Amino acid sequence: MTALDTSVRAKRSLAARIASGAAGGALRAFLLVVGLFWLVPTFGLLVSSFRDPTDIAASGWWKVFTAPAQLTTKSYQSLLEKDEITHALFNTIWITVPATLLVVIIGSMAGYAFACMDFKGRDGWFMAVVGLLVVPVQVALIPLSELFGKIGIFGSIIGVILFHVGFGLPFAIFLLRNFFAEIPRELLEAARLDGAGEARLFATVVLPLGGPAIASLGIFQFLWVWNDMLVALIFSDSGSQPLTVALQQQVRQFSGNIEILAPGAFISMVIPLAVFFAFQRQFVSGVMAGAVK
Amino acid sequence: MSSSVAKAGGAGALPPAPSATPRKSVIGTRPWVAALFLLPALVLLGALVVYPIGYSVWRSLYDSGGSHFVGVDNYVDIFRDDQTLIAVRNTAIWVAVAPALCTALGLIFAVLTERVRWGTAFKLIVFMPMAISMLAAGIIFRLVYEQDPNQGAANAIVTSVHDAFTDASVYPKARPAIGSDLKASGGGSFTTKRTAQAGTPAFLPLVGIAPDKVPGSPQDAKAASTGGDKVTGTVWLDFKLGGGGTKGAVDAGEKALKGVKVEAVRGGKVVASTTSGADGTFTLPKAADGAQLRLPGSNFATAYNGVEWLGPALVTPSIIGAYAWMWAGFAMVLIAAGLAGIDRNLLEAARVDGANEWQVFRKVTVPLLAPVLTVVLVTLMINVMKIFDLIYIIAPQPSQDDANVLALQLFLSAFGGQGNFGAGSAIGVLLLLLVLPVMWVNIRRLRKERQR
CATH class of the missing domain: 1.10.3720.10 (MetI-like)
Incomplete structure (x- = not known):
């Protein structure tokens, strides 16, 4: 093996090594440029959010490199003084937290039943749930707006939450069922023989063991609901609208509203980005669980 | 979604589901649970x-x-x-x-x-x-x-690349002052009626730009001195904030327009050309004596505004x-x-x-x-x-x-x-x-x- 290695290496002439060194340099330069390219759009909006409206109107955000004194937190201050924005921010929280918790709780109960219980028709029901994974939300917009209208929750936080719970459940059940199925059966059987009820088993064995999967799911559901605009655009009214909807209303007059939109977008991005950086691993494993394994 | x-x-x-297919439980689950x-x-x-x-x-x-x-x-x-x-x-x-x-x-x-x-x-x-x-x-x-190259990064890049390879027009919105000798002569250019004489400085007043919007840091305009047998003159912004001054004359505080292309035209042919300096003055060789002065349209073409x-x-x-x-x-x-x-x-x-x-x-x-x-x-x-x-x-x-x-x-x-x-x-x-x-x-x- 070693002999082979050296013979292969010996074949690489000096010229080849220089060529590969140059290629490595070009590669690094290319990736550096691409990385910058990926950062610049966000950076531009970030800088804009810290500029005075008159500066924004007068010149591009890149002018701060020559005039750093332009930076100010004025836009953020005046934005957070607007009642409809702070109210919308709270609505986002009031929508996201319950919608996430409900999906995690209801989803893990169902996932547990599908993974660890024996009952008639189990596989059929589970396949039906898997079939629902790809149903587009668009199909439900019209029917649920009529249904919610009839029962009086159209234009309320509850309606928005319910919608997100419904469309979050298939993925939740799928992800958690697959994870719970890997819990050793012997563990569950032993506990059952000891006389533990399913509820106790669920709370004391399955939930603690399912921690990582539940974390992945929770992060996804949280980000999905927090970042949603379409559902809230239709199902909330002016009193219950989240931040995304409140900001969207300012987009039509884009260039005149940058001092609202730029800081607003960043306030709405702070939490998702914090979650992303804090839970990178769970985030990535959630992506994997949904696609390839 | x-x-x-x-x-x-x-x-x-979907990924393959875990192969650990649940086996039958020893006890079995009661259906209602x-x-x-x-x-x-x-x-x-x-x-x-x-x-x-x-x-x-x-x-x-x-x-x-x-x-x-x-x-x-x-x-x-x-x-x-x-x-x-x-x-x-x-x-x-x-x-x-x-x-x-x-x-x-x-x-x-x-x-x-x-x-x-x-x-x-x-x-x-x-x-x-x-x-x-x-x-x-x-x-x-x-x-x-954003369309405006002063707002959108994409067009800022596109226009600066574009301008690096083509002559940027200098003063897109400028036009001759009313009452000046410059008249529109097709293609966006302006030509004097009278012919230029060596020894008599020409005045080419322009308006249409706000004095504080002149690009760069413009100097005050200076009346050109007589240049012997050469044709001299001044291109400047014949307007200052707050008004005042004499039309058609270079008054103190009026801004020079630098980099404007000036051509001497005789019988439809360009016999000499130059661009105005930082103080707005220009000098054309002797050949321009007796020719008409023209400010070609490229000086005033609308700036390239990037991609839509x-x-x-x-x-x-x-x-x-x-x-x-x-x-x-x-x-x-x-x-x-x-x-x-x-x-x-x-x-x-x-x-x-x-x-x-x-x-x-x-x-x-x-x-x-x-x-x-x-x-x-x-x-x-x-x-x-x-x-x-x-x-x-x-x-x-x-x-x-x-x-x-x-x-x-x-x-x-x-x-x-x-x-x-x-x-x-x-x-x-x-x-x-x-x-x-x-x-x-x-x-x-x-x-x-x-x-x-």
């Missing part, structure tokens, strides 16, 4: 997902108000109405281009970052946009694509670019994971056999990654069919019809003032039909896993 990360994961082709655990989920799924599917199919067969049965008319209209036809066409473009673009970028990034020590940092940067909302991404790119990114022609490609910015990271992470699972000996064997890096990539790496690439493509296709937020946010009102897609059209038909729930439902059902094959493949794969 347009802004949904979770859905991105959930929506695509299982039902209790399942009930909340099944009730909610039934009411919030299954019922809407059925209702949509039924509703799509009725007219906008819901009182008259119209059969498949709503479906026919999707392909007959001009506005929805554009939406159908654009959705097809999106599905054909965006997933392939993201997958290609993801593949390139995944393969290249393997060879760089700071590859993880790079991946983090490219993957990050997945965490933010399509609304935020839309706002970010609306700013990038969000105009009717480019709006869809531009938004696809923003989408790729968001989702290339998704493809990259999945492909990188697939890459990590490849047997390195196969690549090494190909190299030892004399294959170069491109051949190894093309003939070994890509075929080995084919299953992952398929999953990524299918997942992105499903995601792209439902694209809504990005287009709703980035496309300005005048271009919205040109950027239209099915999901946006559904929203506009049903909730955008028309209130046509029949047409909207038909589009919803059409979207569902489009993803049906994937649903079928998912279920079939799951069943196969079970049988093993």
Whole structure:
């Protein structure tokens, strides 16, 4: 093996090594440029959010490199003084937290039943749930707006939450069922023989063991609901609208509203980005669980 | 699901379910216990997902108000109405281009970052946009694509590259002062009526620019001195803030216009030319004596204003670019994971056999990654069919019809003032039909896993 290695290496002439060194340099330069390219759009909006409206109107955000004194937190201050924005921010929280918790709780109960219980028709029901994974939300917009209208929750936080719970459940059940199925059966059987009820088993064995999967799911559901605009655009009214909807209303007059939109977008991005950086691993494993394994 | 990360994961082709198929329990579960655990989920799924599917199919067969049965008319209209036809066409473009673009970028990034020590940092940067909302991404790119090169970064780059290769026009809005000797002479240029005489400085006053908007840092204009047998003169802004001064004369405080091209024309031919200096003065050689002075149109041509990114022609490609910015990271992470699972000996064997890096990539790496690439493509296709937020946010009102897609059209038909729930439902059902094959493949794969 070693002999082979050296013979292969010996074949690489000096010229080849220089060529590969140059290629490595070009590669690094290319990736550096691409990385910058990926950062610049966000950076531009970030800088804009810290500029005075008159500066924004007068010149591009890149002018701060020559005039750093332009930076100010004025836009953020005046934005957070607007009642409809702070109210919308709270609505986002009031929508996201319950919608996430409900999906995690209801989803893990169902996932547990599908993974660890024996009952008639189990596989059929589970396949039906898997079939629902790809149903587009668009199909439900019209029917649920009529249904919610009839029962009086159209234009309320509850309606928005319910919608997100419904469309979050298939993925939740799928992800958690697959994870719970890997819990050793012997563990569950032993506990059952000891006389533990399913509820106790669920709370004391399955939930603690399912921690990582539940974390992945929770992060996804949280980000999905927090970042949603379409559902809230239709199902909330002016009193219950989240931040995304409140900001969207300012987009039509884009260039005149940058001092609202730029800081607003960043306030709405702070939490998702914090979650992303804090839970990178769970985030990535959630992506994997949904696609390839 | 347009802004949904979770859905991105959930929506695509499924991974194989864990092979640990639950065995029969020794004790067995009492049916009512299982039902209790399942009930909340099944009730909610039934009411919030299954019922809407059925209702949509039924509703799509009725007219906008819901009182008259119209059969498949709503479906026919999707392909007959001009506005929805554009939406159908654009959705097809999106599905054909965006997933392939993201997958290609993801593949390139995944393969290249393997060879760089700071590859993880790079991946983090490219993957990050997945965490933010399509609304935020839309706002970010609306700013990038702003038309004004003084606002939008894309046009700032385009115009500065453009101007580096062509003569930038200097004073697009300037025009001769009323009462001056300069008269329009076609092609945007201005020519003096009188001929220039050596020894008598010419005055070429311009107006039309605010003194504080003169680009650069203009000096005060200076009346040209007599230059012997040469023709001299001054080009300046014959106006100062606060008014005052004599028209046609260089007054103190009036700004010089630097870099204006001045030509001496005799009998329609240019005999000499020069540009004005920092103090606005210019000097032409003796040959210009007795010729007319002309300020050619290139001095006043409208400045190149960059590309109309969000105009009717480019709006869809531009938004696809923003989408790729968001989702290339998704493809990259999945492909990188697939890459990590490849047997390195196969690549090494190909190299030892004399294959170069491109051949190894093309003939070994890509075929080995084919299953992952398929999953990524299918997942992105499903995601792209439902694209809504990005287009709703980035496309300005005048271009919205040109950027239209099915999901946006559904929203506009049903909730955008028309209130046509029949047409909207038909589009919803059409979207569902489009993803049906994937649903079928998912279920079939799951069943196969079970049988093993």
